[in-house]
Amino acid sequence: MNIGFDAKRAYHNNTGLGFFSRVLIRLLADQYPEHTYYLFNPRPGKSFQPNQANIREVLPKATLHRLLSAAWRSRWVTRDLTRMGINLYHGLSHEIPAGLPQTGIPSVVTIHDLFPEIYPEQYKPIDVKIYRAKLRYACGNATRIMAISEETKNHIIKIYGTDPGKIDVIYQSCAPAFMVPEPEEKKEAVRQKYQLPEAFFLHVGTIIERKNLLNICKALNSIRNDIPIPLVVVGNDGGFKDKVKAYLKEAGLEDRVCFLSEQLALAGKKPFVATEDLPALYQLATAMIYPSYFEGFGMPIIEAMAGGVPVITATTSCLPEIAGNAAWLADPDSPEEMANGFRKIYSDAAFAAAMRQRGLENAQRFRPEVYAGDVMKLYQSIL
Structure with a gap:
């Protein structure tokens, strides 16, 4: 099959959509090597360099297509799909090319979230218009x-x-490396490389308002003496750091928060x-906190749990669905509930150990082989 x-x-x-794409493509190519995977890429890039023989990058060839690569990706690529004998097309993030149904090629579209529809105030008006149009077209026209x-x-x-019958829920998997315990020497090397403290809480995510870093810092303020x-x-x-840093300065907490990208720069x-x-960095943490207001999935939860790290997350959106019974759940508007999670994990070794075990068990729901198998079953169901 040509996919x-x-x-x-x-x-x-x-960020998240790129990691999702790379993990899925690599897993499929490894676990189902009998198929060939064609990656339609509008312009050369360096973020992905797969080495599997059954993965082939496809760039626009015609001069006009190279000059107008966005148009090639969103519409003209259908000619290449037909010419190359593609049996199935997967739009990995919210969209499929216009005119794809007319080619007769069956398609899958992955929808991560509908945030532009639900929270339009979080986006520029022109972006909301574009996102909505692509989402509606994809949901209406994908197989x-x-x-x-x-x-x-x-x-x-x-x-x-x-129609609910048109939608398959398939949970993602983190990269397989997160599910392997790192040796102590690797963790110590990572600690030294990034000048990490002996013990720390960890937050992973773009610094934007919905990721809720400000309330995490307020929770830190509650436990500063404990x-x-x-x-x-x-x-x-993502445009929110200045507000967070202003709070840290006001609260006298500047030395209690390390912005790792800033420190490296x-x-x-x-x-x-x-x-x-990243796996070693997660596994060095005392706990990972991820109390986002809304997410499509919440991959850092699984990345942390897969490495045996206790997780504090939010009661909102899909986060309880992904965390199962393995996380400390806190109201994202309550720094004190987050602070209580910090206190419990830090002070109660037996509780923290039980969280680690439940997290490892929960992470099994998202094993790479399960994920790739579910996606391949979906492909086969429409051919």
Whole structure:
């Protein structure tokens, strides 16, 4: 089978959608090597360099297509799909090319969330218009919809009136490396490389309002005299860091929060954590906190649990669905509930050990082989 993918984000996105794309493509290529995977990429990129022989990158060839690569990706690519004998096309993030149904090629679209529909005030008006148009077209015209959580499925049904029978909920998996305990020497090397403290709480995510870093810092303020552990923040500034830093200055907490990207940049290094170092970084943490107001899935929860790290997350959105019975759940508007989680995990060794065990068990629901198998079953169901 020749399977085509919209690979823009696999090659050019270093946040959640890019990681999702790269993990899925690699898993399928490894576990189902009898198929060939064509990655339709609008322009050359360096974020993805797969080495499997059954993965083939496809770039626009015609001069006009290279000049207008966005148009090639969103419409003209259908000619290449037909010419190359693609049996199935997977839009990995919210969209499929216009005119794809007319080619007769069956398609799957992954819908991660419908945030532009639900929270339009969080986006620029022009972006809301574009996102809505792409989402509606994809949900209306793809052969099948792959929702990454029951929460997202319910939103698709409610907002677009989509037939529930057209939607498959398939949970993602983190990269397999997160599910392997790192040796102590690797963890110590990562600690030294990033100048990490002996003990720390961890937050992973772009610094934007909905990720709720401000309330995490307020929770730190509550425990400042009880727990001498700083917070390490891994993630780029999405326009909210200044507000967080103003609070930290006002509260006298500047020395209790380490913005790792900022620290690396000041040291003259690349301001991001290397992918191969992330599992060890998670596993060094006393706990990972992720009390987001809304998410499509919440991958850091699984990345932490898979490595045996206790998790504090929110009672909102899909987060309880993903965390199962393994996390400390807190109202995202309650820094004190988050602080209570910090206190319990820090002071009660037996409780923290039980959380680690439940987290490891919960992570088994998201094993890579289960994920890839479910996606392949979906492909086969429409051929």
